[in-house]
Amino acid sequence: MAKLFAITIIIIAIGSAIPIVQHTWWLSEDISTHGHPIDEQMSETMAEAGISFLASQILLAIFIWQYSKPRPGEKIKNFPGGAGGLVIAAFLLVGTEVLALGAFGAKAWASIYLTPPAANAIPIQVQAGQFAFYFRYPGPDGTFGPVHPEMISEANQNFFGLDTDHDADAKDDIVAAEMAIPVNREIHLLMHSKDVGHSFHVPELRVHQDFVPGLDLSIHFTATKVGKYEIVCTQLCGLGHYNMKAYLYVMSQDDFDNWLKKEAALQ
């Protein structure tokens, strides 16, 4: 029974490690300028966690196998070094390991979240609501029209509560249900939630930020690869949460300009 148990543990341990090593399921391709440290950090952590995982599981299995055998007369042995040794080992090995991880991780995090957006970053406003994203481009005048919450009406497709009759700035604002950005240009994304908590997550873009109702946050990023990607909501926001998404189109500058013209015509 004990031997079988030991073998089972080892099979499970190694079996669960195989898909990880083979990257059967792994992070999506990185199309951001800031994502590289994240991926490195991920592999680093995976290596260290994997080693700890395999080592301790296999050790557990070996001990179960070894010491469940009846050994009449044999006296009980203490682990070499005793508890003190183990504690020191834990502090040295795990301690240094996690502190190293923490330091590098903090560096990666800071490089993303603690840097200001570039001056020429393209401002785009995203509004999350149950259960869709809507995006607003400032238009030619480069300024967003003021938002009038009492005028927000999905029935009239006035998702941002713009008063185009009275606000000059609002007249040329471009509102779309999909997000288009030029490749290799920094985007300054202004995040606003119209109702409850939501989240803005594009796995390929290595971007993940919650919308906080009553508190407008902003993030900035640069996409490096043309293509179609999915923006998903990761913060439970109600019954339509699973279906709250939008498409992100990374396109060349020309395509982007044309897209803006096309959208402006639809307003």
Add this chain to the structure above:
Amino acid sequence: MKRAYRNHLVILLATIVVLTLGTVLLDQNVQAAGDGSITGSVKLSGTAPHMKGIDMSKDPYCVKQHENSPVKMENVVVGSGGGLANVVLYISQGLTGNEASAVPSEQPEFDQKGCMYTPHVLAMDVNQQYKVVTSDQTTHNIHPLPAPGAGNIGWNKSQPPGAPPIVTSWKAEEVAISVKCNIHPWMHGWFAVVKGPYATTDDSGNYTIKNVPAGSYTVTAWQEELGTQTAKVTVSAGGTGKADFTFKAK
């Protein structure tokens, strides 16, 4: 012998009572289901307001349903010759209590098709059963929001593909109850709950209110953006009253 005679008497009396009651009821039904009608058309004068296009890109299924026909908002739909569609016409004055409270038996249908509501405006009688069905292969959510205090209680249910229809009714008169789909924010429609006979204009703006008993009435036309208009109509027994409306574009 004597007892049997008494029994006969009881049965006889009972039959008489039932018959009289029955005739009274029937008589009322006949009155309520008048055979007259009111007909006419609703038009829009001036240029129709610009209807924004609807971007369904959030749900690829919905997009596929309209690949070669871009969808527009349906707040103001103008048909051939300026006819206004989706206008609800109902009798706001002149009906007796019985006539107003008679409830039609047929169940009007509110379909979710291509991630839009058809019809955009569904008129019905108070306490008349109506049906919400879905023809789509994506999950929809139906969320009517009656005005607080109007006497109707809102609800919020989802309909996965192939789910059975939701059959229900409204307790109080209300023109009109806004209906939303929470999963597809652009999906928006109306329930117009009225007392007595009603009609909704077709694509060319024509309508006919059937089963109108003889009498003179005030007919009200309601359009979600342009508001209401009224007209006086007189209907002779079995005859046809006529009322045309023209809304001015804002």
Add this chain to the structure above:
Amino acid sequence: MHDMSHVAHHAPPTSFIRKHVFSIDHKVIGKQYYGLALAAVLIGMFLSWLMRIHLGWTNFAIPGLHWLSANGAPGDVMTPEYYLQLMTMHGTIMVFFVLTTAPFAAFGNYFLPIQVGAEDMPFPHFNMMSFWVTFVAFLVMVASFFTADGPTLGGWTQYAPLSAVGAVSGPGQGMGVVLWAASIAIFCVGQLFGSLNFITTTLDMRTKGMSLWRLPLSTWGWFITSIMGLTAFAVLMPACILLILDHVAGTSFFVASNLVLNDQLQPHSGGSTLLWQHLFWFFGHPEVYIAILPAMGIVSHVLVANMRRPMLSHRVLVYSMGALAVLSYMVYGHHMFVSGMNPISSIAFSFPTLIITIPSTIIVLIWLGSLYGSRLRINTASLFALGMISMFISGGVSGFFLAQPSLDIMLHATYFVVGHFHLVMAVAAIFGIFSGTYFWFPKMYGRMMNETIGKIHFWLTFVGAYCIFMPFHYLGLAGNIRRYQAFVDDYLQPLIPVHRFITVAALATGAAQLLFLYNLIHSRFWGEPAPDNPWEATSLEWSTPTTPPPYDNFGGKLPVVYHDPYQYGIEGSTGDYVMQTSPEQIKTVGDEA
């Protein structure tokens, strides 16, 4: 106001009600808690079955589901809101009414007073209230299934403002949330009463010779947990009351200004969304340790008896558990890395979160090191104990990832998180419960449990649990967001086969638990009669005059303790162990003492 007259020399009750229903006997209360946990876990497991079926085959009509909820499952097909409602109830019921009640309240109530050598808890009436209040909380929670639009769908974390704006934000967000918050507030009161008793019992009711360092590890687990419970639940309760006020009184504690739902401008103003998250996670993270610490204690207690040796270091183990408890209050922010909290505080929270792995590692190493050179006895109890260690390791290593904000960008709110906390908290704690059950059942009911069925139950559960929860990590790496009722995103479609595999495993593993249920019931009535000390264990619960213990635990006279709790692997008059109560000198070859 604290009446002591029930502590000493009170005659056992005779009426059925006082004996089995409103009993002030900590043993009965412990069994009542165990029964509550059993009922709750069956409900929670059933809910998870429905969820798994829906995730594997989204439009599959589950026959008869519309009987459970006509709105939730028209034509037996689960609606999105119903899935979320089931998910919320599954999480809430499991975390509060299973993982908190079973290892802590159930076993703690039964064995803590016996292990410290007391006749009862100092405040038996508070103890009785503790259970019945918790029971009421459970009823309130279950009652929300029977409201018009069902229970709340906000998830067990109930993030505001979704939880605070009311019915306009979705089905179950009106009455459902109010019932949820009320139930949790009531639950907190119950656990506060319990913790009060646990702490006082451990500090003041120890018998002669029972110094703190002579307490068994299980008692240490419950003691530390009760201190955490006292602080954590005391914070959650006011938070729930504020949430209720936002609903029924129109206050704005958690609801911000200018929120527009269904084209309606909400009347609230200025509430703080993050306030709820701070209050909740200040409770929420310690709660994780409230679930796992008692399991650690139980598993250690079971292991030493089956390793026939003491832990490599009793004290290091206790200190590590204490360190976990203290640190658990400094790390809660790692749940909020991307929630809009100041990015700098994210870094500040990440380091204690990483450091908390050190005491956890020490605990695991002490277990492994004690296994080394032991005389391991394999039985169902020890198998589950060893299984818990394996699960704890597997779940623990994924903590390395989630402690780092930079990796949280990829893993936050994915199935990776779900896999992590299910292994490290849920499955590990449940294994602890199983281990304790197989170990203590003979003392609680005077009959042995069936070992054969027990071992089959273990194998199915151990392998099954890994089949369910390991793939969760893969899904997470592939970016599978949690709390989705269907996978409509293009990049999630390819993952559906994995979900189907998990669903099948979950159904099978769940079915295997019926074996345990059968074993419980059968052994309760027809199991072999148990000897007083079937495992040749040393702690006080094995030296009670009768099995099960008498009403006052030790038959009128309190035991006197002469030894540390785990005197195994030495030459005693009874065998390779010496009971705590045995006055004999410990004879060992070459012992200078």
Add this chain to the structure above:
Amino acid sequence: MATTVQPPKIEERRRPNRPSTDSGNGGGRNSVPAEGNLRAVKEHAPPPASTGIWVGLAAIGMTFLALTSALVVRKGSALDWRHFTLPSILYFNTLLLLASSVTLEVARRQVAGFMGGSRGKDANPARWLYVTLAFGLMFVAGQYIAWRQLSAQGLYLATNPSSSFFYVLTAAHALHVFGGLGGLIRVIHKLKQLTLRRSTLDATSRYWHFMDVLWIYLLWLLWAKL
């Protein structure tokens, strides 16, 4: 014949095998009054009650700490915080509560005197307990008046976060004071039955004094923040 084995060297093993000196009192001894003879009640209060009350007070303190942090965070989260001056009756209520603590202390000392055997001449703890009870009830009534005054100003629970917190904090405190009143009534009852134990009285008075301290803290908090 048990097998003799070399035991692992573990620090526990080095402890003496005699019953160790640091031990609890085994629970529940000293806890039964001697046939209701107040003089004969055990002088030494058993630990559980006194420990228990501290543990309980810790939990209560934690709850109000949570509410305090909620207040601070909420105040900082938005600009809608409206200041208002506290109803002056609160200060009068504070005096009432302080007075009640004094009277309770007098009663406690008199009971202690009984047990020490040194009975004062006209010592009557029950009377002092009644006075304490009266003060307590007056305090709660005063708080209610304060509420009425606020609502008269149009400040209701939902009017503004500041008023919300005022009502929540005062209500929570008043609720706990009610608990204390229940305790007092129980003590009086036991005193009459001559079954009062020092532990019960001490625990109750500790609780009552804590309500006092807690209220002064809350008053400061409300005064400083509202």
